[in-house]
Amino acid sequence: MNPKSRNQHALHIIPREQHTISRKNISKAALRVLYRLNEAGFNAYLVGGAVRDLLLGGHPKDFDVATNATPDEVKKLFRNCRLIGRRFRLAHVVYGNEIIEVATFRGTSEEQGEGDRHIVDGRIVRDNVWGTIEEDALRRDFRVNAMYYDISDFTVRDYVGGMQDLHDRVLRLIGNPDTRYREDPVRMLRAVRLAAKLDFRIDPEASAPFAELGPLLSSVAPARLFDESLKMFLTGHGRKSFRMLEQCGLLKFMFPATARALKRGDEALRSLIEQGLENTDARVSEGKSVTPAFLFAVLLWGEVRDLAHTWNAHGKDVNEAWSRAAAHVVAEQCQRVAIPRRFTITMEEIWALQPRFEQIQRKKVFRLLAHPRFRAAFDFLLLRAAESPAIGELGQWWAHAQQLPHETLAAHLPMQQHNGAAGELDSSRSSLPRKRKRRRKPAGHSGSA
Template sequence: MLAAVEHQATAPRCFRPCHRKLNAPKDFNRLNPKASTGHALSVIPREQHTISRKNISKAALRVLYRLNEAGYDAYLVGGAVRDLLLGGHPKDFDVATNATPDEVKKLFRNCRLIGRRFRLAHVVYGNEIIEVATFRGTSEEQGEGDRHVVDGRIVRDNVWGSIEEDAHRRDFRVNAMYYGISDFSVRDYVGGMKDLHDRVLHLIGDPATRYREDPVRMLRAARLAAKLDFRIGPEAAAPFAELGPLLSGVAPARLFDESLKLFLTGHGLKSFRMLEQCGLLKFMFPATARALKRGDEALRELIEHGLENTDARISEGKSVTPAFLFAVLLWGEVRDLAYTWTTHGKDAGEAWSRAAAHVVDEQCRRVAIPRRFTITMEEIWSLQPRFEQIQRKKVFRLLAHPRFRAAFDFLLLRATESPGIAELGQWWAHAQQLPHESLAAALPLQHAASSVNMDALRAVTPRKRKRRRKPAGRSGAT
């Protein structure tokens, strides 16, 4: 465990932003030694932690230095500090300061103010955005600004305060450490350094209260545990069963953003398993939870294989699309509904179309998947039964479909459903390798195959022509 220096003092009377530059360790003595967590302030000097400025983006350093030179306190905070201490390389850098958003905007021409719920300043450098937040306060009477709470849930919070209050307004202890640009020390007000060492996630304050303030913190706990390979503290996990239904009151667009962070940042498989373990999957993807509850192990294998492939593509720097991922997660319910309606006499095309529309409609009430993705999802699903139609015109029409590649990749994932599906995938993989003329000659004009004859297709594979040898005596030499 990293060594730390503890400082004790009395809490300041006023929590209005202080525009005095905090230069030396002697100023730390003015800070509150303990707060509601019971942890004393720990200051880890530069020589006792692993954060280096060379691992911090130049844009973030520009913001930190300019705020500091203007007389404001400026700290790198949150996930960037956490990841740097763990030896990682964060992509996003957030700054906390005692300058108000309007004061930040005066310092930076390339700044825009955003947000009603949380007033923030975004400083833009090319493609990089540095988010600058003013220290949040805990009491409206002691700070300035406004806070609005409905049924225990914070719907607006723009009360400014001190750095101590800001630390205790954050969610997890590991996210409440501050890297100061004035002396390059790390300041820990809530015991985050110990949690990093123990690889555990603890909430700051009463977990039930913090989840009611913002139910998305439950999803964030699962995501961080999966990403960092941490465990969730028992007191932090205990309210999930009772408070999980609060997620239904979160804006569906916000849950879409959270789902991308869960599944499309390189640790999707771990996030999926963590959501199941915490009992939160049914509140995000009810159709997926229902299908898995029916005990379909082939479906589970399909989902986990799809997430594993997505993680591998991200690690290799390849592109991924949310449409394919959501198609994998919701496939079980779509398939079961389509089969049920087909057996009850519905036309197959209509059954698949209705099943897809029904599942997408239900899911979008929870997670607002944009239309450009749901269209692709429905096309991937609707093409699956067409793979079974081995007929000349239909085969070539399917091969020319703009979504053929995505649908074919999806078919390969379904290989665990049955030996017939696995053989179907092999058939189409082999068919794509044949010349157009050879494939056309091998396919019947009128045939709807329920099972695929791989031997018949292999029989039309062009044979390699034997190389003729030149007759003896005919050499190229003169």
């Protein structure tokens, strides 16, 4: 790889008074690492996404450091340090719950540096060749991620035109896009994720190889793609990431079942997925917990539902049809994205409970209400409202049923279900009493000023 020829930019040093980075917005742990490395005679810089986000006025959670100290030299300086990785040797300096990742400057050629690099079919499988800061900048993925904050004089060092890209709100790769994606196909996903997160556009030259090189994602470890999925969909910009992933033609390489279902023109499914992602984004922005299980259940629902209905129509028992459909879709998906078993179990339970919402019978209603996955399954049912008026009505019925006292609900439910879900739903719902509103006390008795 020789990215230098495509990124001939003179070093641009931005003085303190011309940028917005303040040490007040850098974690104390990162500052301690930077200062200690400097005091020991090494060069050390804040680098990557943290610098980019600080320049954009954001508040990064992770802080990475680049230095000319080797991993072993970093470990000697910090008792709270551990060395990790074979593919990329790194030092992690741990302060409580915070980890500062310290990377030695990567070189561009093995002859000029020390260490080892191993490339298979254009893909870097090991890279521990040390170099200079100039080489390190050229080894990074996007120009906006190749700026360095110098703690010694509070300047920002820009080697590849990253500040201009920040101003233009565009993602440009460093080097030849074809070469860089072959080195690491996940860079294609990172382009989508960063564009969605930052509200940037992807430079046409950077997005042009997606169609040809998208299949390379099948060579990436499924566990790594699971981590990338979480970054795309569970960090507050999931809906936009999904739209861009589909628009860029990469969805089918990550979630083939989802792409197939959407290609059939299922607008109700699209509405469910986008609403689910929008709800997740809202929870993240409000600081609430989110679970990958619910997200993946949403993404894969279309294929599971269609397979279950097909097998049921061919004579399979309802429960068996849903169980087989879930197992089939999960098995295919885990070949691409390794969803841990603790999440796939929850996904399968959410799916399996959906037909049970149609069983409006006293014993079955209370059994479902007591199920540990009831809340997640009910939230999923509400997302399905766009599928049909009957599903929307079903969601309203269960929402109302949950508000009633146990005895009141039981008194208005049939012991057995005779006429099928829809007919029984209509008669049962009409007979459910409305929960009485609590009478407000007169203002003078409220006890408030």
